[in-house]
Amino acid sequence: xxxxxxxxxxxxxxxxxxxxxxxxxxxxxxxxxxxxxxxxxxxxxxxxxxxxxxxxxxxx
Amino acid sequence: xxxxxxxxxxxxxxxxxxxxxxxxxxxxxxxxxxxxxxxxxxxxxxxxxxxxxxxxxxxxxxxxxxxxxxxxxxxxxxxxxxxxxxxxxxxxxxxxxxxxxxxxxxxxxxxxxxxxxxxxxxxxxxxxxxxxxxxxxxxxxxxxxxxxxxxxxxxxxxxxxxxxxxxxxxxxxxxxxxxxxxxxxxxxxxxxxxxxxxxxxxxxxxxxxxxxxxxxxxxxxxxxxxxxxxxxxxxxxxxxxxxxxxxxxxxxxxxxxxxxxxxxxxxxxxxxxxxxxxxxxxxxxxxxxxxxxxxxxxxxxxxxxxxxxxxxxxxxxxxxxxxxxxxxxxxxxxxxxxxxxxxxxxxxxxxxxxxxxxxxxxxxxxxxxxxxxxxxxxxxxxxxxxxxxxxxxxxxxxxxxxxxxxxxxxxxxxxxxxxxxxxxxxxxxxxxxxxxxxxxxxxxxxxxxxxxxxxxxxxxxxxxxxxxxxxxxxxxxxxxxxxxxxxxxxxxxxxxxxxxxxxxxxxxxxxxxxxxxxxxxxxxxxxxxxxxxxxxxxxxxxxxxxxxxxxxxxxxxxxxxxxxxxxxxxxxxxxxxxxxxxxxxxxxxxxxxxxxxxxxxxxxxxxxxxxxxxxxxxxxxxxxxxxxxxxxxxxxxxxxxxxxxxxxxxxxxxxxxxxxxxxxxxxxxxxxxxxxxxxxxxxxxxxxxxxxxxxxxxxxxxxxxxxxxxxxxxxxxxxxxxxxxxxxxxxxxxxxxxxxxxxxxxxxxxxxxxxxxxxxxxxxxxxxxxxxxxxxxxxxxxxxxxxxxxxxxxx
Numbered sequence: 001x002x003x004x005x006x007x008x009x010x011x012x013x014x015x016x017x018x019x020x021x022x023x024x025x026x027x028x029x030x031x032x033x034x035x036x037x038x039x040x041x042x043x044x045x046x047x048x049x050x051x052x053x054x055x056x057x058x059x060x
Numbered sequence: 061x062x063x064x065x066x067x068x069x070x071x072x073x074x075x076x077x078x079x080x081x082x083x084x085x086x087x088x089x090x091x092x093x094x095x096x097x098x099x100x101x102x103x104x105x106x107x108x109x110x111x112x113x114x115x116x117x118x119x120x121x122x123x124x125x126x127x128x129x130x131x132x133x134x135x136x137x138x139x140x141x142x143x144x145x146x147x148x149x150x151x152x153x154x155x156x157x158x159x160x161x162x163x164x165x166x167x168x169x170x171x172x173x174x175x176x177x178x179x180x181x182x183x184x185x186x187x188x189x190x191x192x193x194x195x196x197x198x199x200x201x202x203x204x205x206x207x208x209x210x211x212x213x214x215x216x217x218x219x220x221x222x223x224x225x226x227x228x229x230x231x232x233x234x235x236x237x238x239x240x241x242x243x244x245x246x247x248x249x250x251x252x253x254x255x256x257x258x259x260x261x262x263x264x265x266x267x268x269x270x271x272x273x274x275x276x277x278x279x280x281x282x283x284x285x286x287x288x289x290x291x292x293x294x295x296x297x298x299x300x301x302x303x304x305x306x307x308x309x310x311x312x313x314x315x316x317x318x319x320x321x322x323x324x325x326x327x328x329x330x331x332x333x334x335x336x337x338x339x340x341x342x343x344x345x346x347x348x349x350x351x352x353x354x355x356x357x358x359x360x361x362x363x364x365x366x367x368x369x370x371x372x373x374x375x376x377x378x379x380x381x382x383x384x385x386x387x388x389x390x391x392x393x394x395x396x397x398x399x400x401x402x403x404x405x406x407x408x409x410x411x412x413x414x415x416x417x418x419x420x421x422x423x424x425x426x427x428x429x430x431x432x433x434x435x436x437x438x439x440x441x442x443x444x445x446x447x448x449x450x451x452x453x454x455x456x457x458x459x460x461x462x463x464x465x466x467x468x469x470x471x472x473x474x475x476x477x478x479x480x481x482x483x484x485x486x487x488x489x490x491x492x493x494x495x496x497x498x499x500x501x502x503x504x505x506x507x508x509x510x511x512x513x514x515x516x517x518x519x520x521x522x523x524x525x526x527x528x529x530x531x532x533x534x535x536x537x538x539x540x541x542x543x544x545x546x547x548x549x550x551x552x553x554x555x556x557x558x559x560x561x562x563x564x565x566x567x568x569x570x571x572x573x574x575x576x577x578x579x580x581x582x583x584x585x586x587x588x589x590x591x592x593x594x595x596x597x598x599x600x601x602x603x604x605x606x607x608x609x610x611x612x613x614x615x616x617x618x619x620x621x622x623x624x625x626x627x628x629x630x631x632x633x634x635x636x637x638x639x640x641x642x643x644x645x646x647x648x649x650x651x652x653x654x655x656x657x658x659x660x661x662x663x664x665x666x667x668x669x670x671x672x673x674x675x676x677x678x679x680x681x682x683x684x685x686x687x688x689x690x691x692x693x694x695x696x697x698x699x700x701x702x703x704x705x706x707x708x709x710x711x712x713x714x715x716x717x718x719x720x721x722x723x724x725x726x727x728x729x730x731x732x733x734x735x736x737x738x739x740x741x742x743x744x745x746x747x748x749x750x751x752x753x754x755x756x757x758x759x760x761x762x763x764x765x766x767x768x769x770x771x772x773x774x775x776x777x778x779x780x781x782x783x784x785x786x787x788x789x790x791x792x793x794x795x796x797x798x799x800x801x802x803x804x805x806x807x808x809x810x811x812x813x814x815x816x817x818x819x820x821x822x823x824x825x826x827x828x829x830x831x832x833x834x835x836x837x838x839x840x841x842x843x844x845x846x847x848x849x850x851x852x853x854x855x
Contacts (some may be wrong), residue, residue: 027235
């Protein structure tokens with residue numbers, strides 16, 4: 001179980017990194033709108049982004 | 061077959077709904093506004109909106125003619141833009157607008173798509189929770205008025221927004237809350253994992269100490285970031301010599317943390333880091349939810365309102381020139397074009413016209429004015445160009461006087477202390493005293509156990525559940541009502557609604573739509589000979605009224621090219637009589653029948669349509685009761701709420717109709733703003749709500765225990781209201797009363813539960829049977845129960 005002595009500091013380090021990243025996401029305003037992004041993904045207005053068979057032929 | 065509800069907004073349709081064919085299917089609409097918005101949306105290739113949108117929208121209320129829309133040009137002026145537009149580089153400009161009428165996320169999708177279709181708009185983002193639009197555009201190819209117009213045509217009202225100090229603080233606070241919540245959440249999860257290892261029991265001394273130290277390190281950011289504001293607020297309240305919830309919260313968190321730290325350093329004792337983290341997390345979560353519900357309600361209040369125009373046309377001997385409002389002096393003469401709002405109090409010196417004084421009197425029929433008559437600031441010129449001699453400018457005009465009246469009434473309004481703090485203050489005192497007494501007793505009985513028993517008692521009796529009980533229920537109810545378009549802006553509203561005894565309504569614009577509508581068309585034999593249908597008659601009327609700003613014109617919505625007839629030219633407004641114009645068929649006239657011009661006008665407006673002075677049709681117009689009014693009155697009666705009607709209008713045929721509809725209280729006509737306030741004073745402290753919209757309602761809105769402003773209310777009325785109705789569905793009123801009662805019940809249940817829990821847990825903890833971790837679990841379960849109970853208010 002002595003591996004804990006190593007693993008726990010590693011998790012703490014990772015935690016610090018993720019904590020800083022979290023701080024950055026909040027600071028850059030990514031949580032300012034908590035309502036619309038959750039529903040925006042449901043709008044099927046991305047048809048132009050779905051590759052059609054014609055596009056595939058173009059690729060070939 | 062007619063559909064019962066509007067395709068665009070989902071409100072009940074009138075008996076003769078407006079129609080539009082979309083993708084080969086006939087759709088029905090409740091009003092011309094909704095119909096034309098739908099047409100614009102479909103024409104822009106955005107019909108997909110109707111796949112996503114929830115049909116519980118706001119109807120498109122303000123239907124403006126092209127003359128009205130030209131007021132958007134005002135926003136292209138540099139001096140107007142200086143207030144709220146930022147320059148981004150050489151050509152780009154950006155600004156923030158507040159959008160009224162957003163009710164679901166499909167609306168944000170629609171707005172963004174539509175605006176990006178405009179040439180020159182480089183980015184447009186709508187925040188669905190604050191209803192703000194951030195837009196950036198290229199000034200050389202696009203003008204700001206285009207943006208306002210595009211928004212207007214798809215059914216939204218925009219106003220410029222400039223974040224004030226309070227707004228920026230709110231913005232920062234939200235980010236701070238999210239950060240605190242995230243840190244506490246991460247800390248809680250990690251400390252819990254350590255706690256699982258610790259409580260598993262099969263662990264060596266060395267590993268245990270290691271985990272203790274890890275937990276200590278994990279808890280530090282939670283204490284210093286997430287919980288710190290509790291400590292500072294507790295400190296402030298102690299300095300201010302009153303006890304807040306934060307004091308006992310801070311004592312519990314700090315003492316558990318310090319004791320756990322001591323145990324970690326000395327190596328014996330017990331640690332409760334996970335309890336500290338969990339406690340903090342739940343506290344921050346509940347505060348955040350409460351903050352969010354509270355701040356969302358305020359987001360509408362920040363728009364820069366431009367009720368009065370900033371410039372006007374000064375008439376001089378060489379013609380007219382534009383001057384700034386503040387440069388006007390008494391006895392100057394200004395020109396007022398049709399459709400313009402009069403900026404000053406004054407007297408007409410030339411011309412005659414009709415003025416819309418609805419913002420003062422609530423009466424939407426316009427008032428004829430001729431030379432020598434007084435006009436007030438804030439009223440709208442309807443017909444012809446007039447010139448006005450300025451009597452009062454700036455702070456002396458009637459618009460400002462009304463504002464002063466409102467401010468005075470607002471100051472007299474009793475404010476009830478926040479419900480949340482009421483019961484808990486004494487409770488905090490008693491828990492603190494009890495903890496100290498128990499500690500003293502244990503010092504005498506068993507000095508080793510005294511400290512942890514006191515902590516247990518503090519945690520177990522921590523008024524966490526008690527402090528969550530009220531705000532969570534209130535926040536949830538507020539949010540739930542907001543989603544229905546009933547936006548509460550003051551804390552005491554729910555409490556008062558729960559014990560509401562009566563509701564007084566303004567009539568025009570509140571119980572009725574405040575707009576003329578065609579109720580009857582009688583065609584003469586001549587029209588039948590010409591084989592004109594009702595629809596064609598309406599289309600001809602619409603053509604004649606197309607440039608008119610008169611309220612009557614709104615009764616004839618522009619139904620576009622479905623009817624074929626020669627365009628009518630040379631349309632002329634005959635002030636107080638009607639409109640005339642001619643085409644190949646001859647001379648058309650729509651207006652009051654000549655023999656009735658001199659009569660006292662009855663409530664129903666009767667118009668004649670003539671061709672070459674031969675009568676074609678008689679058209680009757682009247683204001684209509686909102687489709688949701690009867691069911692609302694019915695629901696309110698079932699809730700034992702008396703309904704009254706107070707109106708400034710003269711008595712009309714609608715009166716009897718209201719009594720039939722089920723107004724259970726009294727009906728008063730002819731009331732001035734002052735008389736309305738006196739009526740309320742006579743009721744000495746009855747718990748009464750008032751629903752209104754006009755400027756003349758504003759003093760009463762400021763005075764009433766609960767004041768509710770309608771969607772189309774003037775800005776000043778909105779500023780006074782405790783509640784803004786963002787929907788024209790009146791039934792939400794009854795729903796709000798119901799929900800307020802339910803909220804009160806749930807708050808009672810929650811408080812009851814919290815008190816019972818404390819009463820049971822306190823003696824058990826006092827005799828030393830509860831370890832601090834058990835106390836923390838007990839407290840958390842108790843809090844979760846309370847929160848869960850409050851969440852039932854979400855429907």
